[in-house]
Amino acid sequence: MGLISSTHSISRYHVDGKIEGSITEKVRNGLIKHSIPKIESEYDEILAGWAPVESPYNPDFNKFSFLFGTYFLFSLRIDKKTIPAKLIQKYMVIEIEKKKKESGRDFLSKNEKSEIKETVTDILIHKIPAIPNVYDVLWNYEEKNLYLYTTQKAANEFFETIFLKSFNLKPIRLFPYTIVETKSKFSNPQKDRVLTLAPLKYSR
């Protein structure tokens, strides 16, 4: 479980909006609807979805909790198939030689080579297992704060898309500007003053 590991990387979000009705039930439904499939897809190069923190590789939100105290805690799992370039190169050489022999020619056209590359990549994608990456999500619903335990851009983008789809709530990434907009108690004139600031020059 990433949250209880010894070091963390964290990006933060402000969650805009409210869930109407039973919050826990709606969160459970969103998690189940967009949980990562138990059976790995042979054809998808990349697959992402929710999983319980206590059982990320056998996702079952009916068996494992996502409610810890007053917080929601679950994981985002992203399974990605990555084919090493050298493996593609190896099978391309084999297939090109095979085709040359079959056709009796000494060379293949650019188009033929890219067709072979496509076929080789397709075959390898089916054969190679996806590598799972698991990132914890800690959601303090009351405070509208959410902590994603990664700072990887791709994971952040997947998270933002799946979160919006699951709960119909928009997660707003927290950085200097959005902290002022969402977390400060500044008055509007004060906010306006912040927005007119320019980078400082400390040196003379």
Add this chain to the structure above:
Amino acid sequence: MLDIATAYNKYKFLGNDFLTWIWFLIETDQTISSLLNTKDAVTLEVGNSIVLENKLGDKSKEKITIKGDQAGLEEGTTALKKGAWVTQINLICKINEDEYKFTIKGESFNITSLKTPKIELSKKEDEIEGLVLEKAFFCFKIFEVIDTLFLKYLEKRTADDWNNKGLQDVKNWIESF
């Protein structure tokens, strides 16, 4: 609210200016607890790395990275004098008896390498909730310190006397190297 991507780029300097100010606070022994208006004893120290950036005449940038547990920060202070600002800093924050170490990036406020105070790890099911809550508390605590300091900085920066007082203090500190 502005478009998120536009706002990120337009106002990332606020985070970098803030980190430079944090370094100033640390080096000039300012009392963090009173800035935070808290009864907790909060202290900050520069940890094992600091990254600065300086715009050169054309569109290129100069990047100065200082790393190491006992590294001297002279290159950093020289860079500040030349007009650089801090873009990333590793900090050690003590809140009463608890110690936190982390690296914060100015433009995103992303936190990496965060080490929170140690807790006893357990695999027992009934204790997992306790561990989660304790870890969550530590994370909330450190972000509370960062956000409060950042908003305090903006309060000072937008105050009428900033140019004569706040900015001048930082400039005097930089000039003192």
